Structure formats: C-alpha cells, structure tokens
Amino acid sequence: MIRLSQITKTYGSGSVSVPVLRGLDLEIRDGEFVAIMGPSGSGKSTLMNIIGFLDKQTGGTYSLNGEDVKQANEKQLAGLRNKHIGFVFQQFFLLPRLNAQKNVETPLLYAGVSKKERSERALGLLEKVGLKDRTGHLPSELSGGQKQRVAIARALVNHPTVILADEPTGALDSRTGAQIMDLLTELNREGKTVIIVTHEEEIAAWTDRIIVLRDGLIVDDRQVTS
C-alpha cells in the first residue's frame, strides 16, 4: 500500500525555487493497475521518482506498507529500491556487455543473493516472459520487445512490491507495445501492483485506474470502466 500525503517537491531554493509538486495526496492499494498521466512538466516523472525512492520529497509524508520512509538515508533508499521497486524504463537500460540472464540477475547482486539462486530466479523469470531461448544473448542481439521483456524480468527478480514502468512502450511499435502491456496486465492479475507513467491514452486504457496530473496536482483520478 502506497500512501502519499501532502507531498511537495521544490527544486532549487529561494528566489529561483521551482515547485514541481504542490501538496499531492494519493493512495494506491496493493494489486492495483494504475496509469499516471499528464503533459510534460506536470510533475508525473517527479512523482514516479519519489514513489520509486530515486528522489526525496521536500514536504509531506510517504509511507509504503504503513512504514514512513521520510527518515531514510541514501543507503536505506538504495535498499528500498532494491527490495520494493521494480523499474521498467522506456529506453530499457540493459547493461550492454551482460547477457540477458546476467542483466536480470543484477538487482540480486546488490541484494546479496547466492550465485545459484540468482541463476535459478533469472532463468525462471526469463522463461516466464517468453525468452527461455534467449538467456545467453546480449542486448544488442535482441529486438526492442525482447529487451523490454528482459527489463521486466529484471524488475520482477527481487520480488518487488511495486512495478514502476516509465513509458514502457514508448520505444516500441504498437504491436510489440501491446504485447508488453499484455505481459504487465498478466503480472497485475497475478497480484503485482503495477504503476505506469505514460502520456498515451491508448496505453492508459489498459489499466484499471487513471490519475492525471497538471501543474503538480492531481486533477483527475478515475477508475477505467471497460
């Protein structure tokens, strides 16, 4: 359960300070499938960074599973990212010199998981995302859709609370994009909380709930009726 209350985020200070989030309240329950939308500059990326522990809010409280994370230092934030968040990026961000399996294993290196278990978990997830026969391939030998599948397997590997996907289909053609959305939907059905940041209505339509931001505030929060 994600609970944000009166979250503000201001970049800079004094006369040059730029408020990006202006007192935002949001609750996302476990197992929800949410899209965060909004034009550029609306603060949706900043919101995603705060939820993903990549950034800290200036004011307000953020609690994950009932735990207030305001006091966390940099090292603890790294641990929270590792343990609770599975990131999926528009540009995939796979390590180019590591094969698919090693890429999926990377978060487990930082979690201190043994080599044998890392390998088992990575191979299991690559099979789950349909890349059983691509485990030894380098990212350069994979298609865009396959790369994003590897990235999703990597996001899942440390059993995170939340999958945070930032424009996950932005670099893919619509057919491949649909396959990726299918996969994320399936993960959500299995009980994962999935949050997608997007500016495409089509993508947002896959989710159950659409939150729209404008100028650092939530202007719309609606359930999707299919």
Place this chain on the structure above:
Amino acid sequence: MNIRESFALALSSIWNHKIRSILTMLGIIIGVSAVIIVVAIGDGARQQMADDLFSTDENAIPLYFEQTTYEENGEMMWVEPPAVTAEHLDTVNEVPGVKYVLGTNSGWGTMNHNEHTADMEIIGVDNQYFIAKDLTLLEGRRLNTRDTDSYSRVAMIDSLTRENMFAPDEEAVGAIIDINNNPYKVVGVYESTLPPEFRHMEGFSNGQMLMPRTLISMMFGSPEIDTINIIADQPDYLTETGFAAAEKLTELTGSDEGMYVAEDMSAYVEEFDSFYLTITLFISSIAGISLFVGGIGVMNIMLVSVTERTREIGLRKALGATRGQILRQFLIESVTLTSLGGLIGIGFAALVTAVAAVFLPFSPIINPVVVIVGILFSSMIGIVFGILPANKASKLSPIDALRYE
C-alpha cells in the same frame, strides 16, 4: 556483490578496453619494472664483487705497513717498513684463525733465452707458498727449503714462459736461463695462474717466474719479505683474522713510527653499497615520477570511464546499488588496473634481467622483497588515484545519471 564478482566485473571492463588499459598501465609497468631491474642488476653486481673480493685468491688478505709519523723537523718523512723475518711470520701463523702466512718478495728481470727476450715478474717464495697456493706442477720439481736456505740459483717458470721462450720439444727442466745477465737453472714448470682467456692477450703478460725469496733478496737487493698475505681458516672471518695478524706483526716488529694493518675488504663493499644506494635512489625517484604520472593517467582514464558509464551507474543505483557498492566497484577496477600493470612490470623485469644475464659478466638477482613492494605499491596507486573517480561515480544522482545522454 562480493569481492570476487567485483574483480570479475573489473577484469571484463579492462578487457573490453584493451588498448586503453595497456596505455594507461604503461606508466605503472615502466615504473615497477625499472625499480626491479635496477635493484636486480645492483644486487647481482654487489654479489659478484663480494665473491671476487672474498672468494678468489684463496681468501688471502694482505698486510701492509702504514706509517703513523709523516714529518720530522717540519719535513716530509718516509718510514722504512721494519724488516720482517721468517721467524716473525712463524709467530704470526700462531694467531688464532690464521691458516697460512705467505711472505714473499719480488723483482723484475729481463730474461734472455734462445734469442728471445722478455721482461717478467719474478716472485720470491718459500715452501709455505706451495702449501697455500695450489699450483699445478707440469714438469720438474717445486722449490724447497734447501733452495731457500742455500740461496740456490734456481727458478720455476710458468707454462706461459715455457711457451714463449722455449721450443716445444726443448727440455725446459735443467736448462740454464739468463736473467739480468746472471745464469739460473730451471727446476720446474707450473701451470700459469692467469685465466686461459688472458694468457695470450697482447701486452698483458710475458709470463711469471718463482725463485727462493732469499735469492731474490740477494740478487735484487730487496728485503727478504716485502709482501705479506694472511690466509684465514674461515673465509667469513678474513678481515678479523687479518686485523689480529697485523696487530701481532706490529708487536713483533716493534716500530714506533708505523704499524702493520690489514686491508679491510668490507670497506670496498661498503663503498660500493653507498654508490649503489645513490644509483638506486636516483632510478627509484625517476620510477617514482613514472608511477605518479602513471597514477594520474589511471585517474584520468577512470574519470573518463565514470562519465562514459554514467547511465550504467544510474541504472545500478536504481536497481538498488548503494553508494558504497558503486564506490567499491570503481575502486576495485582502478586497483585491478594498476595491480595488473604492476604484474606486467614484474614479468617485463624478469624478461629483461634474464636477457641481461646473457650479456652481463654477472647474473642479476631479482629481490623478492622488491617484487612484493612493487605489487603493493601499484595496488596502492590504484587506491590513491582511484578514490576521486570512484567517489565521483558514487555521488551521481540516479535520476540525473539515467537522464544522461
């Protein structure tokens, strides 16, 4: 991520940039190998010198007279060394540690035989000389006590003299030779003491001759004993034995204007050591500069690497890497780079010293301590010059790093 995995990652990263890595390591390679090579050659030369000083000439140490008074009535004065007799030497031979006392004298003479003429050194000896020196008798007999006591006009010639002055089929033993227009009888021929490679060198030696020292004293007017060499029981205590013998001889001869002293061989070694230390320090400081510049090169390339891998760093942080883990990864990479450079430097030094051993008159000795210090030092350079780039990497904000194009 454990240390082993970090090293594997570092090695693959170095391997992926082979040329860059080699160029970066060059300063470290040159610095480390230079120190090892210089120390190895210096140690080899020192060992050779010590061997030459202490092991050849049957561990002999010469005693010589050193005057303690130099002036008389404001004028320079030369003190005649007191006469040393055979009895004195017998007493010196009693000093603990002394194996033999060699009392000799010498003269130069012009030898004429079979229309050959040669100037050569004649050493005056007694029979003790043959006990101490392992001369190989080729023909005839050695000089003996009777020759010494009776001033016999006899001589032994060395093989070189025989070759130069006699026809190969001519009988040398029993021949009468002419030295400074005086006749002497050859009683024996001994193997030349010169190393074979020097025997036929132009102008190096015309050969050598032995005569009873009593005879030399009579014919050439020199003291019966003017050169004294002490041979010690134990070569390791040669210098100490020499000192003791010199003290005894001074006591026996009783001159108050001077004393007998032994040449201190270790002084030569000390002199070499101080010279060698200067050279080593000089080369080491140049190597130190090379290592320093190499270290800066490592720092530079690591900074480039951090910039190039900004997005990787951002991603790793997003996946849960802590600052410490990123810092460690880059630090291990720079340490691996410099340690590898150190190892290559050691290998290079081993190669160079092996080749040098073929050309040098002695074998360079690689000092294991220097090798270990070389490895430690190159690793340390990796830490010192890796800290700044690694710290820069660890401080990158994941958001900025991921957005980096």
